[in-house]
Amino acid sequence: MKYCAQCGYEVVVKTPPGDHLPRHICEHCGTIHYQNPKLVVGCVPEWQGNVLLCRRAIEPRAGFWTLPAGFMENGETLEQAALREAQEEALAEVELLAPLASVNVPDINQVHFMFRGRLRHEQYGVGAETLEVNLFSEDLIPWKDIAFPSVRYTLECFFADRHRGQYQFHITTWRKSVAV
Amino acid sequence: MKYCAQCGYEVVVKTPPGDHLPRHICEHCGTIHYQNPKLVVGCVPEWQGNVLLCRRAIEPRAGFWTLPAGFMENGETLEQAALREAQEEALAEVELLAPLASVNVPDINQVHFMFRGRLRHEQYGVGAETLEVNLFSEDLIPWKDIAFPSVRYTLECFFADRHRGQYQFHITTWRKSVAV
Numbered sequence: 563m564k565y566c567a568q569c570g571y572e573v574v575v576k577t578p579p580g581d582h583l584p585r586h587i588c589e590h591c592g593t594i595h596y597q598n599p600k601l602v603v604g605c606v607p608e609w610q611g612n613v614l615l616c617r618r619a620i621e622p623r624a625g626f627w628t629l630p631a632g633f634m635e636n637g638e639t640l641e642q643a644a645l646r647e648a649q650e651e652a653l654a655e656v657e658l659l660a661p662l663a664s665v666n667v668p669d670i671n672q673v674h675f676m677f678r679g680r681l682r683h684e685q686y687g688v689g690a691e692t693l694e695v696n697l698f699s700e701d702l703i704p705w706k707d708i709a710f711p712s713v714r715y716t717l718e719c720f721f722a723d724r725h726r727g728q729y730q731f732h733i734t735t736w737r738k739s740v741a742v
Numbered sequence: 743m744k745y746c747a748q749c750g751y752e753v754v755v756k757t758p759p760g761d762h763l764p765r766h767i768c769e770h771c772g773t774i775h776y777q778n779p780k781l782v783v784g785c786v787p788e789w790q791g792n793v794l795l796c797r798r799a800i801e802p803r804a805g806f807w808t809l810p811a812g813f814m815e816n817g818e819t820l821e822q823a824a825l826r827e828a829q830e831e832a833l834a835e836v837e838l839l840a841p842l843a844s845v846n847v848p849d850i851n852q853v854h855f856m857f858r859g860r861l862r863h864e865q866y867g868v869g870a871e872t873l874e875v876n877l878f879s880e881d882l883i884p885w886k887d888i889a890f891p892s893v894r895y896t897l898e899c900f901f902a903d904r905h906r907g908q909y910q911f912h913i914t915t916w917r918k919s920v921a922v
Contacts, residue, residue: 598813666820
């Protein structure tokens with residue numbers, strides 16, 4: 563950020579009085595421009611024991627498999643964001659059952675929030691950002707070609723909970739310095 | 743937003759090709775300025791069966807009681823944000839035990855995320871944004887003077903879970919049009 567989004571003057575970086583972190587500040591109009599982490603929201607869509615995955619058509623990680631997920635929009639709830647992404651990326655109608663996992667990704671200022679869900683009917687397709695959509699049984703999940711660590715973690719939690727016969731909410735942190 | 747934060751030119755509002763929502767776009771440098779919900783993160787700090795609440799010194803809701811919570815910063819995890827806010831608002835050292843509740847507040851583009859925790863020792867004080875800090879037993883919680891619906895919901899979940907002897911993760915949505 564170089565210019566004030568409110569008045570167009572150049573911003574400076576300094577710590578406001580009473581604050582503890584440097585911010586982008588406009589000394590012309592007084593606006594403090596805070597920058598905060600973004601939420602990426604998605605779900606594990608299950609159908610008759612199988613899990614729906616999408617192969618990404620776009621970067622980052624084009625060609626790799628992911629759960630339907632994306633940036634939450636203003637005005638949405640977490641649930642609405644997860645349902646919209648399933649619709650957009652996999653043309654799938656999902657019923658959400660419960661929150662499943664949250665993954666901190668502080669290196670890129672993101673929090674990923676994933677639900678457990680099920681397809682409302684066996685109907686899905688290829689959205690604009692997707693190359694291919696498929697249902698996978700647990701033993702055929704393409705573990706080597708999973709797009710993101712948070713997707714891998716979410717799938718691991720899902721299958722571990724399913725084996726145990728009890729679902730719960732999980733939380734973890736992924737940092738670039740930590741091996742996946 | 744009126745001006746491009748990257749180049750200072752005036753932005754326009756239109757839906758980019760392939761997108762489904764209008765965005766602030768700079769037609770000079772091509773930047774699309776996305777705006778996304780913010781995370782407010784906090785915790786329920788317990789000490790020997792009592793819960794620590796802070797009376798707010800600042801607006802919104804100055805004079806009302808809240809759990810220590812605030813905007814998550816870039817580079818933080820959810821846990822780090824909750825611990826920092828407990829330190830800043832109540833000078834309290836907290837150990838987090840588990841995620842407790844998430845509250846969508848789509849009217850103001852926020853998601854509130856609350857942990858269950860406990861004080862590491864019976865030591866706390868009044869932070870810069872706080873008038874007063876106190877430990878409350880369940881029957882003395884100032885329900886009529888709670889600052890925010892998400893704090894009320896979190897406390898209700900906490901006590902209901904504690905009575906049942908089993909904690910879980912809760913999610914709800916609060917809209918202005920819905921009575922508290």
